[in-house]
Amino acid sequence: MGKTSRQSAIGQAHSKLILMGEHAVVYNEPAIAIPFDTLIVKAMVKSYEGTVQFISDFYAGELEQMPDKMKGLAECVKSVCEQLNQPVENFQINLESSIPIGRGLGSSAAIAVSLVRGLYNFFKKNLNRETLKRFVDLAEKYAHGTPSGIDREATTHDHPIFFQREHHVEQVKIGEPLHLVVADTGRVGDTHASVASVKEQYQRAEVVTRKRIAHLGQLTRKARQVMESGLLVELGKLLDQAHLELQALGVSDPGLDYYVEVSKQAGALGAKLTGGGRGGCMFALVDSVSQAKVVEDALVNAGAARTWYCKVANEVMSYES
The missing domain is CATH 3.30.70.890 (GHMP kinase, C-terminal domain)
Structure with a gap:
């Protein structure tokens, strides 16, 4: 069963709303998205002896046994640990989200953002934006194949953005x-x-x-x-x-x-x-x-x-x- 200690950390991310440009953004047209932070996701990472446990409303169990549709999150966790030279063991992740899944509100990207932030906080490491984006992209590729990147940007910015592929993200x-x-x-x-x-x-x-x-x-x-x-x-x-x-x-x-x-x-x-x-x-x-x-x-x-x-x-x- 393992046991818990008091060592813990939290990572958080907000939802997003695409105001204009969905689908066209895939064809290199611009889109406008806004942070929608009435809906949020929190990832609490805490010490736990043994294999990594993942607890959420949609799956509870060992990280290695996560269903295929959540493999991106498992790979994200393992990649963060590899990046930080930490073993993939002795911690538990509790995920709490108010973002409805599959509604176009950026749930998968927000979950990935919260996970990465939570792990970096847990291991007491500084997280820069480029590193965060790389890990979120890894998770998103499992969820969406070839994501445009707008969910990643919208869930990590705290202001409305003007997004276009291969262009610098601008504030609106x-x-x-x-x-x-x-x-x-x-x-x-x-x-x-x-x-x-x-x-x-x-x-x-x-x-x-x-x-x-x-x-x-x-x-x-x-x-x-x-x-x-x-x-x-x-x-x-x-x-x-x-x-x-x-x-x-x-x-x-x-x-x-x-x-x-x-x-x-x-x-x-x-x-x-x-x-x-x-x-x-x-x-x-x-x-x-x-x-x-x-x-x-x-x-x-x-x-x-x-x-x-x-x-x-x-x-x-x-x-x-």
Whole structure:
């Protein structure tokens, strides 16, 4: 069984929300993501004699016996120990997460970030950003094949980011606070099916599909401009246009479309899916806290599994569940 001692450390990471640019980012267009830290994951690492134990809501047991879908996390832990010249033994990892899995909110990246931070804290070593990114990429490759990197960046930055592959990540300033309502459909998103849909459309109608992807990139660049200028009504219109393009690419589904429409009917300035699509989450932009409550109530009444309110302001973010 082993025994525990008082030596312990914690690593933490927050969720993320893609505001604009999901899927197009895979084709080298930009995306905007914001930290969503009402949803977090904590990894507590503590001394434990014997083989490494991993305790979580989705698996509890030895590190070496973790299921295939979690192999990336096991490899991440082993690689950190190798990097720090530490044996893979005599500690236990307790993972606690409020981030729903498979909803496009960056759960796998956030878990990896918390694990790496927790291990470095446990072994009392300094962790730089480049090293953290390398370990998170290792875990993400197991989870997503060839990740774009946006989840890694969004879960490790504490401000909104403008992300484009092979480009320096830039901070997005905010002219006026964003009031967002996020809704969970209650269904795991099928990112693989969404990605396959876009690829299939590329093969079947390359010119049209290329234009849609390019348009999503244009909408993302415009969104950054209007966010920095505080033009929230214009931002809402851009969100609506982006959702229509994602619909046309086969990334959305009737459930997401329904909640988007419910939000609009309840007075949202704009609404769209977020993340991989085909399930998962959507969000709505509103003009005030009071309007957020109206939209939240409408989404709950329409059957949303869970909703969250999030206010994003320049340099300072506050969240409520």
